[in-house]
Amino acid sequence: MKFLQDNDSNVPKTDLMVDKVADGTELSNNLIRYPDTRRSYNYSRIYISSIATACAREESIGTLLKLKKSIKFFYANVHMMNFGTAFHYWVQNNPDMFFEKDTFLGWWKCRACGKQRRFGIKPKSNCGQCGALPAATEYLEYKFRLDYPYRVSGKVDGILQVAPNVYRFMDIKTDGTKDDIVTATGNDIAQVSSYMFFHQFDKGPMTLPIKIDQKVGYVMYFKKLMNPKAPHKTFKVQPTERVLDPLIKKAELLGTAVKTGELPDPADICLTNRWTNPRAKKCTRLQECKSYYEKGYKFIR
Ligand code: SF4
Ligand SMILES: [Zn+2]
Secondary structure, three states: OHHHHHHHHOOOOOOOHHHHOOOHHHHHHHHOOOOOEEEEEEOOOEEHHHOOOOOHHHHHHHHHOOOEEEEEEOHHHHHHHHHHHHHHHHHHHOHHHOOOOOOEEEEEEEOOOOOEEEEEOOOOOOOOOOOOOHHHEEEEOEEEEOOOOOOEEEEEOEEEEEEOOEEEEEEEEEEOOOOOOOOOOHHHHHHHHHHHHHHHHOOOOOOOOOOEOOOOEEEEEEEOOOOOOOOEEEEEEOOOHHHHHHHHHHHHHHHHHHHHOEOOOOOHHHHHOOOOOHHHHHOOOHHHHHHHHHHOOOEOO
């Protein structure tokens, strides 16, 4: 037991401060860093993941003035977001979890050389560029960015083949509540509907070589709490004009603003409440929005 004796000789003879902490939360606070995070986003396009709550005027002011949106996240939020990101990765890179094997499709990337690989099911062959094993290949979410007339950007979690030549978008959500989920939320329906609509105009480097079903997409909720009866719930998303029209309008307003400098009007909720409502108070472009309105400015050039 020489090792143990040697090792023991390095241990301080007095009690460590950390060993006097009995409370589990306190002990975590002593052992784990809990940093809050500030994340910065360029105003440029409306992110489809938040299109339901986006304000076209805020996006236009921020984009025309070339500003950044800086948001502080408390550690508890960061923790949940990181958990969600890790879960997305797990679903995307373990596509065997779907009912039929080989129904999860998309672009893939070799982590060894960074090359984007082919579109389809997960490659079973070595990387054609560097020869790395298929285990080095990971899912690459389909991204697209549009400029005009619709100024949006999107990143799709996955594509499922549900029948020969029927390919559908899916969006992954994690849910940490005890509640049973009985329907998709309005924001999630708006998000998937927008992917289905806007991606049709994509001409970028990741343009899909297949046609996505325009009638049905999916939002999939994965429970973070033990729920033996329903660990996952999937809901169909069938885009309607009622859902899509206001979202398309927002994307058009931003497209026009960038082209001509014309500002969209303030959102009704902010105008009627004279900018005292919660949405306005949280808005990072509140000052410019209000001041331009009061001065009668209709353009930024
Ligand atoms: S204050 Fe309201 S209307 Fe003005 S930019 Fe912000 S969200 Fe839009
Ligand atoms: Zn490679």
